[in-house]
Amino acid sequence: MAKVGMKDIAAEAGVSIATVSHAFRNPDRVSDGTRRKVLAAARRVGYTPNRLGASLRTARSGNIVVIIPDVADSHNARLIVGIERIAHEKGYSVLLGNTRGSAAREREFAAMARSRQADGIILMSHRLPFDAAGADELPPLVNGCEFTGHEGIPCVAIDDRAAGADATRHLLALGHREIAVITGDMASTSSRKRLEGFRAAVAEAGLAVGDDRIVFADYTTESGAEATRELLLHRDRPTAIFCFSDEIAIGCMHALRGQGFAVPRDMSVIGIDDIEFARYANPPLTTVAQPTEEIGARCARILFDIMDGERPGQWVHILPHELVVRESTAPPPEP
Amino acid sequence: MAKVGMKDIAAEAGVSIATVSHAFRNPDRVSDGTRRKVLAAARRVGYTPNRLGASLRTARSGNIVVIIPDVADSHNARLIVGIERIAHEKGYSVLLGNTRGSAAREREFAAMARSRQADGIILMSHRLPFDAAGADELPPLVNGCEFTGHEGIPCVAIDDRAAGADATRHLLALGHREIAVITGDMASTSSRKRLEGFRAAVAEAGLAVGDDRIVFADYTTESGAEATRELLLHRDRPTAIFCFSDEIAIGCMHALRGQGFAVPRDMSVIGIDDIEFARYANPPLTTVAQPTEEIGARCARILFDIMDGERPGQWVHILPHELVVRESTAPPPEP
DNA sequence: TTGTAAGCGTTATCAG
DNA sequence: CTGATAACGCTTACAA
Numbered sequence: 001m002a003k004v005g006m007k008d009i010a011a012e013a014g015v016s017i018a019t020v021s022h023a024f025r026n027p028d029r030v031s032d033g034t035r036r037k038v039l040a041a042a043r044r045v046g047y048t049p050n051r052l053g054a055s056l057r058t059a060r061s062g063n064i065v066v067i068i069p070d071v072a073d074s075h076n077a078r079l080i081v082g083i084e085r086i087a088h089e090k091g092y093s094v095l096l097g098n099t100r101g102s103a104a105r106e107r108e109f110a111a112m113a114r115s116r117q118a119d120g121i122i123l124m125s126h127r128l129p130f131d132a133a134g135a136d137e138l139p140p141l142v143n144g145c146e147f148t149g150h151e152g153i154p155c156v157a158i159d160d161r162a163a164g165a166d167a168t169r170h171l172l173a174l175g176h177r178e179i180a181v182i183t184g185d186m187a188s189t190s191s192r193k194r195l196e197g198f199r200a201a202v203a204e205a206g207l208a209v210g211d212d213r214i215v216f217a218d219y220t221t222e223s224g225a226e227a228t229r230e231l232l233l234h235r236d237r238p239t240a241i242f243c244f245s246d247e248i249a250i251g252c253m254h255a256l257r258g259q260g261f262a263v264p265r266d267m268s269v270i271g272i273d274d275i276e277f278a279r280y281a282n283p284p285l286t287t288v289a290q291p292t293e294e295i296g297a298r299c300a301r302i303l304f305d306i307m308d309g310e311r312p313g314q315w316v317h318i319l320p321h322e323l324v325v326r327e328s329t330a331p332p333p334e335p
Numbered sequence: 336m337a338k339v340g341m342k343d344i345a346a347e348a349g350v351s352i353a354t355v356s357h358a359f360r361n362p363d364r365v366s367d368g369t370r371r372k373v374l375a376a377a378r379r380v381g382y383t384p385n386r387l388g389a390s391l392r393t394a395r396s397g398n399i400v401v402i403i404p405d406v407a408d409s410h411n412a413r414l415i416v417g418i419e420r421i422a423h424e425k426g427y428s429v430l431l432g433n434t435r436g437s438a439a440r441e442r443e444f445a446a447m448a449r450s451r452q453a454d455g456i457i458l459m460s461h462r463l464p465f466d467a468a469g470a471d472e473l474p475p476l477v478n479g480c481e482f483t484g485h486e487g488i489p490c491v492a493i494d495d496r497a498a499g500a501d502a503t504r505h506l507l508a509l510g511h512r513e514i515a516v517i518t519g520d521m522a523s524t525s526s527r528k529r530l531e532g533f534r535a536a537v538a539e540a541g542l543a544v545g546d547d548r549i550v551f552a553d554y555t556t557e558s559g560a561e562a563t564r565e566l567l568l569h570r571d572r573p574t575a576i577f578c579f580s581d582e583i584a585i586g587c588m589h590a591l592r593g594q595g596f597a598v599p600r601d602m603s604v605i606g607i608d609d610i611e612f613a614r615y616a617n618p619p620l621t622t623v624a625q626p627t628e629e630i631g632a633r634c635a636r637i638l639f640d641i642m643d644g645e646r647p648g649q650w651v652h653i654l655p656h657e658l659v660v661r662e663s664t665a666p667p668p669e670p
Numbered sequence: 671t672t673g674t675a676a677g678c679g680t681t682a683t684c685a686g
Numbered sequence: 687c688t689g690a691t692a693a694c695g696c697t698t699a700c701a702a
């Protein structure tokens with residue numbers, strides 16, 4: 001029982017190979033009897049369609065590729081779950097493009113569209129992985145979370161600027177005046193927007209931030225811990241730390257404990273994302289929640305719309321974020 | 336610049352299409368000059384090979400599919416990272432088969448091998464997703480973490496029984512006599528083996544465990560929290576809880592705090608996996624570390640060996656686990 | 671309603 | 687060293 005193809009079932013059923021194909025794809029273009037005959041024969045010979053053949057012919061692979069820095073990151077993983085759910089509904093499979101932040105890998109995975117291994121791309125990066133940015137010659141593409149800022153490429157994300165401002169205002173309302181921030185890579189659009197929001201909120205409160213209050217991490221827990229230790233070296237310490245992701249925040253709280261600071265008594269910490277572990281942290285982490293899985297799902301839906309030939313009505317899709325106050329933030333300690 | 340194929344570059348270079356193909360795949364079977372000419376022409380016309388065509392012809396898709404319950408689970412995500420790394424090295428792409436534990440989805444994804452969308456399968460499940468288990472007619476397949484227990488299917492995992500025993504002995508050595516366990520689904524082979532190890536270690540210490548000391552979860556954090564609350568309902572409480580995953584353990588510690596228990600003063604907690612957040616937990620979680628990423632990588636290597644026609648030398652590959660003592664375990668409280 | 675036949679883009683065999 | 691040419695398995699006008 002090596003390879004069974006449509007020809008085998010055609011022979012078995014005593015019909016032409018075209019009829020077999022029709023019986024599967026256009027069931028109503030074939031007589032009821034023949035269809036049953038074909039289906040039965042197919043079962044008898046143990047047929048499984050070879051999708052490569054179909055794909056070659058129809059020029060549709062049935063795959064989409066998601067280009068993302070790190071599947072092991074909680075937020076990213078959740079985006080993927082959202083994407084996968086919709087893709088599965090639509091009968092598509094998802095190819096994993098784990099880039100570890102490498103631009104080269106981003107291009108490599110993006111090339112899968114050109115080479116017909118994928119019909120569309122969901123891009124979780126701030127840069128476009130194409131040499132020629134001829135926007136009209138791009139494959140179906142949607143940009144998630146990280147604006148590339150290219151007109152003509154749909155993007156779905158939260159309003160990062162507002163999210164940054166909201167988190168900051170929460171701290172401000174609590175009475176904090178010395179707020180530090182641990183950002184992600186500044187190449188990241190969302191990091192920059194969050195920082196804008198932070199600055200705006202601080203300015204709005206009539207305060208000033210020294211740039212030594214802003215320290216960099218790369219969205220990982222470990223880097224968050226390191227950045228925190230760096231922050232604590234300064235002579236005048238902040239009373240609150242705004243971390244640009246929950247992973248950073250969890251690393252931050254860990255480092256704080258290591259240096260003998262109690263959260264939130266000695267120092268408040270707030271994150272962004274609302275990953276699952278945020279609520280299980282000790283203390284439970286105050287954060288700005290993103291509808292992560294929904295962002296992924298939305299990306300996928302838009303992508304499929306584009307692949308179906310629809311012209312998207314809008315380029316940027318903003319999903320709602322929400323401040324979730326838990327127990328890692330409190331008023332600053334008495335001086 | 337619609338579709339450029341080898342025929343276009345053949346025309347441009349003034350050679351036959353066969354020569355073009357050779358220039359790419361068997362560079363030494365073509366004169367140095369022609370090869371350069373072809374390569375130049377290819378660049379000029381903007382050629383990208385269509386892998387569907389090649390795949391159809393060679394009957395190799397260049398993809399492997401990984402069938403896994405939930406990408407958002409930290410341990411699973413890390414397995415995938417390991418797999419992806421090796422696959423990428425080998426020039427393969429990975430298709431994501433997120434099953435949410437559904438046997439139907441497992442079969443669905445496994446079918447991608449039959450339909451030629453994937454050349455091999457990495458299966459993170461305890462059951463075989465095939466109707467006919469004709470072991471000789473199976474596609475290249477390796478089983479990770481969860482023994483299906485089928486002879487002839489390579490499996491890589493830690494020694495779950497020993498891991499379970501080691502964790503238990505750690506608790507025992509600390510002086511605990513009342514140990515509860517929160518297992519994963521008992522359909523899972525690894526859960527069963529860990530439980531075996533637990534029972535063996537307890538028996539070895541001359542103790543007995545009532546079955547009301549064993550409670551079930553599904554490897555998620557939330558279920559770990561629930562299971563813990565259930566456990567605390569009993570009149571005689573344990574002094575230590577052995578959780579069969581770190582996610583469970585983190586949920587457990589959360590629930591414990593919620594009920595006013597301090598870890599490890601009032602109750603010790605130990606997990607399995609050593610996910611990243613284990614060390615960032617408060618208190619840092621004592622756990623039995625799995626070489627998770629390496630397990631994934633090993634699965635992939637074995638799979639590629641099989642796909643290369645090698646007959647695996649052994650069916651079960653045990654990777655070393657290691658007890659990592661952090662701060663969530665301590666001697667039981669004085670009575 | 672069913673069959674014939676022409677590809678889809680690539681690889682591989684076999685002559686020149 | 688190079689070039690016809692026949693597959694690979696399927697879809698799809700078009701014809702019968």
